[in-house]
Amino acid sequence: MGKAERTQAVILDAAEARFAEAGYDTVSMRDVADGAGVPLGLINYHFGSKEKLFEAVIARRADELNTRRREALVQIGKAAPTTIEAVLRAFLRPYLELTRDGGPGWRSYGKLIAQTGQSHRWGNLITNRFGEVAGLFIDALAKAEPRLTREMAARGYVHMVSIMVGIFAANETLDIVSSGKVTSGDVERACDSAIPFLAGAFEGLAASATAPSPAE
Amino acid sequence: MGKAERTQAVILDAAEARFAEAGYDTVSMRDVADGAGVPLGLINYHFGSKEKLFEAVIARRADELNTRRREALVQIGKAAPTTIEAVLRAFLRPYLELTRDGGPGWRSYGKLIAQTGQSHRWGNLITNRFGEVAGLFIDALAKAEPRLTREMAARGYVHMVSIMVGIFAANETLDIVSSGKVTSGDVERACDSAIPFLAGAFEGLAASATAPSPAE
DNA sequence: GTCTATAGGCTGATAGAC
DNA sequence: GTCTATCAGCCTATAGAC
Numbered sequence: 001m002g003k004a005e006r007t008q009a010v011i012l013d014a015a016e017a018r019f020a021e022a023g024y025d026t027v028s029m030r031d032v033a034d035g036a037g038v039p040l041g042l043i044n045y046h047f048g049s050k051e052k053l054f055e056a057v058i059a060r061r062a063d064e065l066n067t068r069r070r071e072a073l074v075q076i077g078k079a080a081p082t083t084i085e086a087v088l089r090a091f092l093r094p095y096l097e098l099t100r101d102g103g104p105g106w107r108s109y110g111k112l113i114a115q116t117g118q119s120h121r122w123g124n125l126i127t128n129r130f131g132e133v134a135g136l137f138i139d140a141l142a143k144a145e146p147r148l149t150r151e152m153a154a155r156g157y158v159h160m161v162s163i164m165v166g167i168f169a170a171n172e173t174l175d176i177v178s179s180g181k182v183t184s185g186d187v188e189r190a191c192d193s194a195i196p197f198l199a200g201a202f203e204g205l206a207a208s209a210t211a212p213s214p215a216e
Numbered sequence: 217m218g219k220a221e222r223t224q225a226v227i228l229d230a231a232e233a234r235f236a237e238a239g240y241d242t243v244s245m246r247d248v249a250d251g252a253g254v255p256l257g258l259i260n261y262h263f264g265s266k267e268k269l270f271e272a273v274i275a276r277r278a279d280e281l282n283t284r285r286r287e288a289l290v291q292i293g294k295a296a297p298t299t300i301e302a303v304l305r306a307f308l309r310p311y312l313e314l315t316r317d318g319g320p321g322w323r324s325y326g327k328l329i330a331q332t333g334q335s336h337r338w339g340n341l342i343t344n345r346f347g348e349v350a351g352l353f354i355d356a357l358a359k360a361e362p363r364l365t366r367e368m369a370a371r372g373y374v375h376m377v378s379i380m381v382g383i384f385a386a387n388e389t390l391d392i393v394s395s396g397k398v399t400s401g402d403v404e405r406a407c408d409s410a411i412p413f414l415a416g417a418f419e420g421l422a423a424s425a426t427a428p429s430p431a432e
Numbered sequence: 433g434t435c436t437a438t439a440g441g442c443t444g445a446t447a448g449a450c
Numbered sequence: 451g452t453c454t455a456t457c458a459g460c461c462t463a464t465a466g467a468c
């Protein structure tokens with residue numbers, strides 16, 4: 001790794017941590033420069049603008065996560081028939097493993113994705129980065145549970161993403177609503193409980209496709 | 217309604233719409249003033265600061281939503297035994313009805329809540345406003361499905377909120393991942409499909425509490 | 433209650449020395 | 451590649467006329 005690349009990594013790490021903590025708009029380029037221990041001008045030299053710096057922060061780990069998820073999907077594709085639960089694991093486990101073992105930056109990244117995904121402003125950035133793999137997983141869900149229509153699979157996928165984002169953002173909502181009895185920091189435990197939750201959810205959704213509602 | 221209150225409502229409406237669209241930090245007090253058609257100084261006269269203006273925007277509809285949810289919970293409490301599905305409806309339907317019939321401001325509010333809930337900065341604001349009703353619903357979930365531990369009920373509640381927020385934020389994620397075949401704008405349809413999804417989810421979670429996992 | 437003018441500070445970006 | 455100095459613009463908040 002050249003000197004320039006190492007400098008860029010330091011800047012990306014600092015930007016990631018600050019953006020995750022305080023939000024893109026609140027953090028100034030000076031904050032990032034101070035956090036990285038580099039002069040202000042160097043950031044613009046390497047990344048061009050604040051906006052491009054942010055995009056680079058998002059892109060860095062998105063690529064790694066997408067690769068691992070693709071691999072996990074290929075793995076379970078070999079063993080037929082594929083179950084919904086296997087697809088859920090292929091989606092959640094790569095993220096869990098990276099968050100647990102991939103260094104502290106992944107914790108920041110989780111918080112960052114949560115903010116970015118809900119801001120209208122970065123919508124294209126997120127869907128450009130994650131849209132392709134999303135299509136793969138919607139296909140896998142529909143294949144694993146034939147009762148699911150395409151619409152249901154897509155809706156279910158979006159719900160799954162909402163839950164996933166909430167887990168890896170690890171904000172304190174859970175701690176507070178549980179009066180401190182459950183901690184949001186234990187992402188492994190959160191994933192373990194999310195699997196049966198989501199497996200049941202897709203089962204319930206599939207069942208509602210075949211059984212008419214009581215009102216009808 | 218006095219003149220001052222009407223002016224405040226106009227300011228709140230403009231602030232809500234702009235904040236929802238572009239985010240708190242991006243929107244300036246000048247933007248809000250222009251949107252409301254009032255001079256800049258008037259906003260600080262009525263609300264004191266930008267931060268307090270934002271809190272007022274959040275509080276206004278939170279109080280109304282909490283009241284309706286409480287009422288819905290009381291209603292289903294009268295008919296024993298309470299089902300998970302009834303609790304889900306008590307949680308989602310008031311929000312749906314307000315979003316559908318309560319005027320365009322509720323659409324903005326949905327987007328705003330999504331952003332606010334994921335920003336570390338406003339965490340206390342959200343939990344202060346919604347925490348009490350959250351406790352009521354966690355109790356109701358645990359009562360409706362005795363197999364659920366308190367921890368499971370709390371986790372499930374948080375997941376339910378994640379999904380709800382995603383639905384009412386109505387961002388374009390769903391439209392994009394479904395290649396335009398499903399629209400996120402139809403919140404009624406989204407709620408209808410979320411009910412069996414979540415009912416199945418709590419069923420799956422409860423089942424996982426009694427049945428040991430295959431690995432054990 | 434409403435409106436105007438302005439103070440004081442921080443922002444992103446860059447020109448130019450090394 | 452790295453670092454410093456600086457510019458022009460925008461921000462929130464407020465003092466004071468009406």
